[in-house]
Amino acid sequence: MDDILNAGVLFANFVLVPGISYGSQLALCALGLTIIFGILRFANFAHGDVMAFGTMVTIFATWLLQDLDFTIGPLPTALIAMPAGIAAAIGICLLTDRCVYRFHRRKRSPAIMFVIASFGVMLVMNGLVRMVIGTKDRSFGDGARFILKVREFKDATGLQEGLAIKVSQGLTVAVTCFAGALLFWFLQHARTGKAMRAWSDNEDLALLSGVSPERVVMVAWLISATLATVAGTLYGLDKSFRPYTYFNLLLPTFAAAIVGGIGHPLGAVVGGYVVAFSEIALTYAYRKFLIYLAPEGWQPEGLVQVLATEYKFAVSFIILIVVLLIRPTGIFRGKVI
């Protein structure tokens, strides 16, 4: 019995908890991406760099607040610094929309021109972030580190395996639930939210109904930039901030959005968890886990790992390809064509 419990705790500690936390972060990223896709109808390659930008500003604000000794007890200071990052990310998104995308929108350029333009925006933001904050690892977490420590858990339960939950992980889940609920409420019930759904559903008819395109586009950027900054900050608190990592999050983010059905908000959330759990579950070495469960003499010799940890990104890619082959519209039948 203890063996089964130990195996369960082991699994929870190394797969379940990190999976939920990483999945929430990916879900937020993918939501931001999918909103832009639903409204402006292009795959925004600059999304990773918007995240990096917003997080960067959050970090600066955090440092400033820490200097002023303005902290909020056990919670990370970044939480109250986030509005600054969000504002900056919104600002830069609206600026690029004004200077770049609006031109192509008015010209009715094909979607592909928007994607190429987003390459340009990506390069600009990428250069900007690296110029300002550099390429090194930055950690900006403070406050308490753990909600639940391995030792405490072991003492309390008497099990051999421990379970740890970081503050950043708990925070990630809480913030994701809050932001997600708010977004879905907005899309279902608010006037502008409905207009956005209508626009995403049928652009021409929304126009005929009197929906103002510029406003819908603006709100889409607002939401996307906010979610990107929140996701980026949570990711940075959980792991650490490095511009390159954020650029690399683009692939799992795309995978999450497409798996769920691109342009479909609920799909993005589900997709985020699917991709995160696949990544972690496929690269976890199940040796110890199986040792607990397997009968005497049947214990595995190797690591029992499906894929080496280095192939983490390959997992999102494989999921992506499988979905594109089997069901290109994704789980929730998002937009294709």
Place this chain on the structure above:
Amino acid sequence: MRVLVGEDMAGGYGGADILHGCTIRVEAGEIVVIVGPNGAGKSTAMRAIFGMIDLNRGRVMLDDENITGLSMRERVRRGMAFVPQTANVFAGMTVRENLEMGAFLRRDDTSATLAEVLELFPVLKDKLRQPAGELSGGQRQQVAVARALMTEPDVLMLDEPTAGVSPIVMDDLFDRIIGIRASGVAVLMVEQNAAQALAVADRGYVLVTGENRHTAGGRELLADENVRRSFLGG
């Protein structure tokens, strides 16, 4: 609104002009029908009135106001409503949400209008929570028209409302359109099924190659030997 006129309109979709100076006039409480052979610019003329294409010449007047340069949004505000021929519902949204989107620009209470519209299209009463994309073709067409009516427009513009629906549904739709006129809304429509449309029309325009060819009351046009022979198949 008393009168909506597209005067001497010329224009097209960026390439060669499709309209070469045609005039369409709708007055309050009328059903006006535009008919003509394929490629005559019937739909284009109606789109031009609604501001979906730029005019090279001519103007659109709503009562005494020149609305040629106004955006579609402003035209909706001024009491114009348009139902496109295809993709005319929000397929992923419920019927109720479709109707709410119709009233998007209205800030006042729309429940009375909703009740009126549902009175006109009673079938939709049971379908309010269903996604519009799951409805049958005829019901979808009803949702499309109902959505447009939610703004309480003065003039309703229909682009081939009966295209692709069965004859029974078609008769039903024409009945509704007469009902709409009875409620005081002017109707401007482009119709393939010219005979049936002209039969209910107060006035008909026959367009050929982007120009007015014949203009008269609906029944007069139906009776006109020339028109019958050339456009109505005898």
Place this chain on the structure above:
Amino acid sequence: MMSTRGMLCLSAMALLLAITGLGQSWVVALSILNLCLISAVMALGLNMQWGYAGLFNVGVMGFAALGGIAATLVSVAPVDAAWDVAGADLAWTGITVAGVVLAVILVRRLMNPGRWRVAATAAVLLAGWGALNRYFDPAVEAIESVDPARTGYLGGLDLPIVLGWPAGGLVAAAAAWLIARVALGLRADYLAIATLGIAEMVIAVIKNEDWLTRGVRSVTGLDRPVPYEVGLQRSPRFQELAAFLGTDIQTASTIAVKLCYAGLFTAVLAGLLVLAEKALHSPWGRMMRAIRDNETSAAAMGKDIKARHLEIFVLGAAVIGVAGAMLTTLEGQFTPGSYQPLRFTFLIWVMVIIGGSGNNWGAVLGGFLVWFVWIEAEPAGLWLATNLVAVTGEGSILADYILDGAPYMRVLVMGLILLLVLRFAPGGVLPAQPRGPSRARRSGSPFKVGRSW
């Protein structure tokens, strides 16, 4: 053929390089030139895919890396010790893989589609995976433990590295064929995302399969297709030549080596360019453009669009692979860590867009121009930063920031240039022949055309 405008632009480019030669040094100018030539080949390859056919490949990095690793493996000597210790296991691995593939094919042939077939396929794959671990893991371990400081991999074929260039093209083409079977036919941005993933995957494999590629420890000291500087310096005839030219022998030998490379690369570029121009203006090229401009009507005329797209995707990837092989040859080593999407994918995109999509000369010019700016923006950025620091005063936090950030300014500059070109000269510096109106119009229904919002 090249237009007057193209001639003018390329002359201006030559002038820029000459100025660099006179102003900085000829060694620098020639280094830039060599990489310009390679970039031009890469841009040519991408231009085939994007410019001729409208295929959205964001996996340039992957194909270049495949070309590079192919060239590496063609040229290095085999590690006999590794083959000795792991040969048998590797043979078994090969047999297992072949067996599994065969079994899967059999299962899918013999059984009717349905749940049982899926289960059987899964069972075969699982069994195969188990068997594979039995042979493959020990083989990998054995190979990697053979003198890990120097080898630790299987080595290659010990052939001249120039043979690695076509090999690089072939390997990249083969990979492209596989990918195209899966990803072509998706909407354009999906293809972009899929290829982005493929490139990451290729790099991940190269980095982690040490037994094959030596992974992040990288393979260094590749053979050269051109003489070594030291050899030249020892040769009496070269000494005479240097004396005659009045330069010191060190510089002269460096320049000579670089010129040799430049000669080789120019030959490849010229060859590819001639072929590309011929192809673009052949009936095949016209068909490609017809498909790009209006797929529907081309399909209606009976063109097999998927097959044509497959063709062009594979061809373009092959050209990129050759360029990757050339790059590895020039550097004399293969370092997987240096393959980053910014440098190898997006920069090439900037080259094609700026040069002029669909125009071969444009791609070449874009390759030259963008690489030149990319390299020269770094010293320019530093110079700017130093001057700024002079204003702000040294040692301040601000000054440190500016100096640290200067190298990344070129990324920003590239992005800005791309955005400006897209906006003000969407055809690029050397636009292709004007396209029909169909391309712009196709995007929207006639309903949407006209007044914009």
